[in-house]
Amino acid sequence: ETSLPSIASFSQSLDNIMETNGFQLGSITELLGLPGSGKTQLCLQLCASVQIPKELGGLNAEALFIDTNTNFTISRFREILKATLLRCQSILGEPLQLTEDEALSKLHYVNAFGLEKFCAFMYRLPNFLGAHPNVKLIAIDSIAYPFKDGISTKQRTGLLFKQMAELQRMAVQHQIAVVLSNEMSTRVGLSTGAVVGSLGDAWAHRCNVRVLLSTPQIPQDPTERLALLLKSNVAPSTVARFKITEEGIRD
Numbered sequence: 585e586t587s588l589p590s591i592a593s594f595s596q597s598l599d600n601i602m603e604t605n606g607f608q609l610g611s612i613t614e615l616l617g618l619p620g621s622g623k624t625q626l627c628l629q630l631c632a633s634v635q636i637p638k639e640l641g642g643l644n645a646e647a648l649f650i651d652t653n654t655n656f657t658i659s660r661f662r663e664i665l666k667a668t669l670l671r672c673q674s675i676l677g678e679p680l681q682l683t684e685d686e687a688l689s690k691l692h693y694v695n696a697f698g699l700e701k702f703c704a705f706m707y708r709l710p711n712f713l714g715a716h717p718n719v720k721l722i723a724i725d726s727i728a729y730p731f732k733d734g735i736s737t738k739q740r741t742g743l744l745f746k747q748m749a750e751l752q753r754m755a756v757q758h759q760i761a762v763v764l765s766n767e768m769s770t771r772v773g774l775s776t777g778a779v780v781g782s783l784g785d786a787w788a789h790r791c792n793v794r795v796l797l798s799t800p801q802i803p804q805d806p807t808e809r810l811a812l813l814l815k816s817n818v819a820p821s822t823v824a825r826f827k828i829t830e831e832g833i834r835d
């Protein structure tokens with residue numbers, strides 16, 4: 585087991601392929617995948633996981649969910665949160681200090697639909713983090729969506745890279761895990777090296793860790809997913825099998 589602080593996904597298999605046995609603080613992790621591959625579900629799980637005690641894979645901390653495509657539903661988050669808290673209780677064998685209502689209030693939800701709203705919030709982000717020092721996870725679901733149309737590739741690149749530099753700076757300064765979802769439009773084989781999301785090639789260099797989520801070609805059951813580590817600081821590329829269940833992300 586590693587001593588580096590990170591956020592557990594609740595799939596041991598997925599956490600195992602990560603350098604820090606979970607989602608790394610001080611780092612930007614990109615979740616790449618087709619619609620339905622599980623990017624949003626994993627973000628929601630991490631928003632619950634970050635709140636739980638350290639000995640159970642959390643950080644006793646708060647989460648910021650920046651929703652750019654209105655994928656978020658509070659009912660689904662509540663479901664994952666409830667299951668996560670219950671599971672912690674059963675491991676500990678005693679009630680958690682954290683109640684469901686408290687945990688709900690520790691998820692800071694921001695609707696950033698549209699490029700203007702997104703940029704406006706990103707501009708406010710340093711202030712937000714100053715006012716909420718216990719935020720240890722920022723999930724942006726999805727990073728590509730605000731830049732989808734109405735902006736030239738050149739403009740997009742300039743704006744996005746400036747925001748990424750700022751995110752990187754804040755991730756390191758405040759020791760926050762930044763998790764970005766990025767949708768792909770076409771299926772790629774897990775063996776292909778050249779996996780490109782909707783933000784192009786140069787983008788990949790801005791992320792410290794990149795994980796490709798997918799559905800197995802012939803799944804045994806519809807909950808099964810694969811995670812392929814495309815880029816990491818040290819860990820070699822590996823595949824993990826995990827599941828998306830009613831309770832959230834599991835093995």
Ligand code: ATP
Binds near residue numbers: 623
């Ligand atoms: P998109 O690019 O469309 O946002 P995504 O990668 O974010 O896609 P998710 O929304 O994370 O995809 O995953 C959707 C999948 O999660 C569903 O197909 C389903 O398999 C699973 N899922 C969603 N809600 C539940 C639930 N309540 N119980 C079990 N599985 C669920």
